Amino acid sequence: MLTETVSTTTTAEPAFEISNYQIRDDELPGFTDLEFEHINELHLDHPGANDPAYRERRDFIASLARGFRETGRITDVEYTPREQRVWRYVAEELEELQQKYASPFYLRAKKDLGIRTDRIPQLTEMNRRLKELTGFRLAPIEGLVETRGFLSWLSYRVMLCTQYIRHHSQPAYTPEPDIVHEAIGHIPMFTNPNFADFSQFIGHGARIASDRQLEELGRLYWFTVEFGLVEHEGDIKAYGAGLLSSFGEIEHAFSDKVERRPFDLEEVINHEFTYSDMQKILYVIPSYKDLKEQTRRYIESF
Numbered sequence: 246m247l248t249e250t251v252s253t254t255t256t257a258e259p260a261f262e263i264s265n266y267q268i269r270d271d272e273l274p275g276f277t278d279l280e281f282e283h284i285n286e287l288h289l290d291h292p293g294a295n296d297p298a299y300r301e302r303r304d305f306i307a308s309l310a311r312g313f314r315e316t317g318r319i320t321d322v323e324y325t326p327r328e329q330r331v332w333r334y335v336a337e338e339l340e341e342l343q344q345k346y347a348s349p350f351y352l353r354a355k356k357d358l359g360i361r362t363d364r365i366p367q368l369t370e371m372n373r374r375l376k377e378l379t380g381f382r383l384a385p386i387e388g389l390v391e392t393r394g395f396l397s398w399l400s401y402r403v404m405l406c407t408q409y410i411r412h413h414s415q416p417a418y419t420p421e422p423d424i425v426h427e428a429i430g431h432i433p434m435f436t437n438p439n440f441a442d443f444s445q446f447i448g449h450g451a452r453i454a455s456d457r458q459l460e461e462l463g464r465l466y467w468f469t470v471e472f473g474l475v476e477h478e479g480d481i482k483a484y485g486a487g488l489l490s491s492f493g494e495i496e497h498a499f500s501d502k503v504e505r506r507p508f509d510l511e512e513v514i515n516h517e518f519t520y521s522d523m524q525k526i527l528y529v530i531p532s533y534k535d536l537k538e539q540t541r542r543y544i545e546s547f
């Protein structure tokens with residue numbers, strides 16, 4: 246649990262303070278108690294929707310995640326040669342784009358976690374390194390869950406991750422998170438101490454947010470964790486998972502079709518967006534530390 250210190254002074258101090266520290270194993274709520282109001286099944290517009298073998302495979306890998314919730318143990322997936330080929334194709338193409346556009350921190354972190362283009366990484370191996378670096382951990386999940394349930398787990402420095410991979414007919418596209426989006430998009434950034442703390446603050450916010458505040462948090466998450474840009478030595482680089490894991494999005498983000506504005510938290514939490522559209526405006530943070538501190542102050546105002 247995070248400590249919640251109720252202010253005893255009469256000045257306009259925040260109602261509580263967030264302490265950032267690593268979560269010990271014995272403080273983690275049992276994964277066996279994990280319950281969600283809603284877990285996404287495969288949608289009809291998914292490229293694999295009419296492929297019974299794909300559906301069966303996705304359901305099998307999803308069942309391993311359900312097994313995790315019963316036992317607390319992660320089962321490694323024995324990926325098939327076809328799944329490995331999908332990974333290799335996407336990972337190699339992305340690697341090339343990322344050399345040009347990705348944040349240098351991200352590029353180093355990907356190497357450090359052993360995320361390579363020639364094989365799909367397992368959550369267990371990435372967990373071992375994450376634990377040493379920031380105490381973050383990955384927990385398997387069957388699919389998208391409701392926003393509050395998903396974000397709340399970040400308060401325990403836990404990221405829920407899918408393990409299955411997109412359909413081979415459209416390797417450049419997936420309408421739902423898959424292991425490419427998680428491992429190439431999200432996971433490397435959790436090795437950054439400031440980004441890990443920032444994620445934890447978002448999680449803490451989700452646990453205490455009103456419905457309106459939760460919507461704001463969803464927008465903050467979208468324009469940072471998914472579509473964030475960061476300043477680097479006078480240049481702009483990508484750190485958002487939605488950019489780093491998509492050929493189309495990353496190139497679009499740096500094209501003249503996008504306005505890249507300095508990050509303004511107040512503006513971001515009020516910026517409505519449509520999930521399925523390419524973004525017209527993106528926000529550039531000065532540093533991960535600045536994002537963390539701005540987010541801390543915002544959550545402390547709840």
Ligand SMILES: [Fe+2]
Nearest residue numbers: 422471486487
């Ligand atoms: Fe994502």
